[in-house]
Amino acid sequence: MTDFAKNARSAAKAMRALFPPTPLQRNVHLSDRFGADIWLKREDLTPVRSYKIRGAFNAMGKALAAMPDQxxxxxxxxxxxxxxxxxxxxxxxxxxxxxxxxxxxxxxxxxxxxxxxxxxxxxxxxxxxxxxxxxxxxxxxxxxAHFLSPFDDAHVIEGQASVALEVLDEMGSAPDHMILPVGGGGLSSGVIRYFDAVGAGTALTLVEPEGGPSLTAALAAGEPTSVPITDTFVDGAAVARIGEQPFDVLRHTDPAHVLLAPENRICVTIGEMLNVEGIVLEPAGALAIDVLESLSDVLRGKTVVCVTSGGNFDFERLPEVKERAMNWQGLKKYFILRLPQRPGALKDFLDLLGPEDNITRFEYLKKSSRNFGSVLIGIETTHADTFEGLFERVLARGFDFRDVTNDEILAGFLI
Structure with a gap:
């Protein structure tokens, strides 16, 4: 066993003063859905509902051992x-x-x-x-004072490696495949180093949010590089620049093994895990589960561990999660309707709606001219393909409209 593996085991043993090993739970729902033996490493069940306590504990303990007066x-x-x-x-x-x-x-x-x-x-x-x-x-x-980095620190990486150690100890053998979220790289680099140190032979898939692909950018450039964060929804993993020390470990990763998860699709995963399994995950905590669909052919028949890295979810965000999930599923759309300013025009439009179409937003924006006005309309439905028929009926009736659901500029101002 290498020094790194020994140090990680010592760190894990010391952590037992704070909390027991987090559960490794077989998930029947996901296993049946994807035809694999899928287990969740529940880092959302630490005392602070994320794995971050591991690295912080190990780094602080090492600092106090070296500098007792700090x-x-x-x-x-x-x-x-x-x-x-x-x-x-x-x-x-x-x-x-x-x-x-x-x-x-x-x-x-x-x-x-x-x-x-x-x-x-x-x-x-x-x-x-x-x-x-x-x-x-x-x-x-x-x-x-002593600064504690969230990921760019050798002792933090060593502490996060205890996740891998616990998985092996709890399973009794190495899983075929493990899926990990990536932000700054502390968790993924720690797990990789530990698996390499003990010869686990587990295949790894790393997952980043689409709005903050710092590892993808670093692998393309051959070094850590700053990327613009285009979507902050996955706040626990949307990191502009991967850590230098983690990247020293991750630089040999095959880019094909790094997947990007769209934020709106992550919302579907969050909702599914909450409604079906009763598991509360923050956006970063859902990353590993979110890509199972993309890997279904690769994972079939194998033993798979997904690390649910955190469960610090603010329930005030639920309306946003629902909205983004429905957008991804094509179940909700917003459009601007050019409505004639005459009696009965609105009723004519309402008559075009199907039995499963529900208006969730209706707002007059302004009169485009003396004879027409612009209306912002939001519609939810139960099947995405019903919109095609609705739009055909609207155009056939002579109404002009513009779908602004995915128009970043107009949606940002109006929705």
Missing amino acids: RRFVCASAGNHAQGVAFVCQHFGVEGVVFMPVTTPKQKIDKTRAFGGGAVTITLVGDFFDETLAAAQTYCLEHG
């Missing part, structure tokens, strides 16, 4: 890393200073404060994470 630790995070650091600060009895963007939802601030139990001070700085990170690092320099 009593102040700092991190920059708007989510799971902050909560993991706060929980570990309380465990070790040290002071934590957590820097968060000003735009961080109150729910996440309150949870971080609760996990810290009085040991943590929260500082809100900057509208964007880069500003928050710079403020945290400046604070460390000025106050001699």
Whole structure:
């Protein structure tokens, strides 16, 4: 066994002072659906509902062993890393200073404060994470505090590797395939290093959100490179630049084994796991499950482990999740209707709706001319193909309309 594997096992043993191994559960629903033996490694069931507590615990413990007088630790995070650091600060009895963007939802601030139990001070700085990170690092320099990176740290990677160790211990053998989410790369690089160290021979698929493909960009460039975040929905994995140390491990990854998950499709997965299985997953926590459909031919008949990396889901986001899921499934559309300004025109349009068509939004925008007005209409239905018939009937009746469902500019202003 290599030093890395030994250190990961020591880290896992020490973690038992905080929490037991997270459950590895066979999921009957997914197994039957995809014709495989599918297991979920439930990292959403740690004390802070994400795997981030592992790396934070190991890195802080190693820092205290090397610097016993260090009593102040700092991190920059708007989510799971902050909560993991706060929980570990309380465990070790040290002071934590957590820097968060000003735009961080109150729910996440309150949870971080609760996990810290009085040991943590929260500082809100900057509208964007880069500003928050710079403020945290400046604070460390000025106050001699120790900065805890969320992923670009050898001891964090070592701590995250305990996920792989627990999977092997709980299964008794290596799974055929494992699917992991990727953000900054701490979890995936730790798992890969551990599997390599013990000769597990498990095939790996890594998953990034489509709106933040930092590993995909790094593999194409041969080095970490910054990418624009085009969609922040998967906030736990939408990282603009993968970590330097994780990429040293991940640079040999076959790009074909890195999949991108569309954010709207992830919403379908979140809803399915909540409604069918009663499992609450945050967007990043659903990444591994979301790509099962894309891998169905590869996985059939095999033993598969999906890491559900987090369950810190704000239920105030449920309307957005439903909206985006229906968009992906083609069950909801928005369009602008040019409606004649005459008595009975609206009734003529309503008569064109089918029995499964439901108007969820109706808003007059303005009069286009003296004789016509523009109306924003949202319609939900139960089968995507019903829209084709509806649009044919609308055009045949002489109404002019424009589908703006996927028009980023107009939808951004109107919907």
